[in-house]
Amino acid sequence: MRRGEKGILLLTAALVLFFGARNVIHLEHHPVSQDPGIPFYSTASHEVARKATDIIREQGCRNCHTLWATQSMVQFVPSPPLDGIGSLRNEAWLYKYFSAKDPQQMLPSRMKPKYRMPSYADLPENDRRLLASYMASLKVKDWYLKKVREVEYEKLTGHPMVDAGMHPSR
Ligand code: HEC
Numbered sequence: 001m002r003r004g005e006k007g008i009l010l011l012t013a014a015l016v017l018f019f020g021a022r023n024v025i026h027l028e029h030h031p032v033s034q035d036p037g038i039p040f041y042s043t044a045s046h047e048v049a050r051k052a053t054d055i056i057r058e059q060g061c062r063n064c065h066t067l068w069a070t071q072s073m074v075q076f077v078p079s080p081p082l083d084g085i086g087s088l089r090n091e092a093w094l095y096k097y098f099s100a101k102d103p104q105q106m107l108p109s110r111m112k113p114k115y116r117m118p119s120y121a122d123l124p125e126n127d128r129r130l131l132a133s134y135m136a137s138l139k140v141k142d143w144y145l146k147k148v149r150e151v152e153y154e155k156l157t158g159h160p161m162v163d164a165g166m167h168p169s170r
Contacts, residue, residue: 039144040068040083044137052134055127064115067138077115084140091136098128 042049056062062070064077089097097106098120109116120128150161 038069039141041139041141042134042137043086043139044134048130048134048137052130055123055131059120059123064117078111079115079117082135082138084138084144086136086138087140087145089136091132094135095128095132098123098131 044052056067060072061067061082062072064079065071066081067083069083085094097103100106101119101121103117103119107117120131123131153159153161
């Protein structure tokens with residue numbers, strides 16, 4: 001082995017050791033539990049996600065709804081966020097909802113008529129199926145749902161949820 005090659009080899013080994021050690025230290029100082037990350041995810045295939053995203057853009061769903069924690073800046077409408085909606089509604093319900101001539105019969109509205117969920121009954125059936133499939137794939141992690149429930153509970157009752165006998169061990 002030539003001197004130059006030996007140097008490169010040594011340097012590589014040193015770098016591997018350095019970054020390896022850094023990662024270990026990094027993990028020790030930031031336990032995963034302290035930064036649980038974004039609670040929303042999708043189980044859809046790349047293909048379904050891409051096609052559905054096109055329809056969502058064409059139909060302007062984000063003029064009213066947040067999705068992936070963002071909403072288009074055209075106006076603010078207090079519609080339910082679509083992140084994690086698949087943990088609340090299943091695909092069959094969503095397909096029926098998008099196909100309904102009068103969606104407010106399935107889900108009553110408290111909004112002024114112009115802010116209400118429009119009917120998408122006139123979209124091609126394939127598009128409605130794609131939307132339902134994609135929406136059903138938008139999930140929220142359990143720890144986040146639990147946290148949301150706890151916050152809601154405390155807001156409504158003024159007591160932390162542990163008082164409510166939710167923890168049988170206490
Ligand atoms: C004009 C605003 C507006 C637009 C555009 C809109 N929505 Fe909605 N959507 C709402 C409102 C408001 C609700 C709550 C029910 C109501 O008030 O009619 C809702 C309800 C929903 C729900 C049910 C939420 C739940 O809690 O179960 C889903 C799913 C949904 N919309 C998906 C979509 C999709 C997908 C699109 C685009 C194809 C879309 N929305 C376009 C306003 C809108």
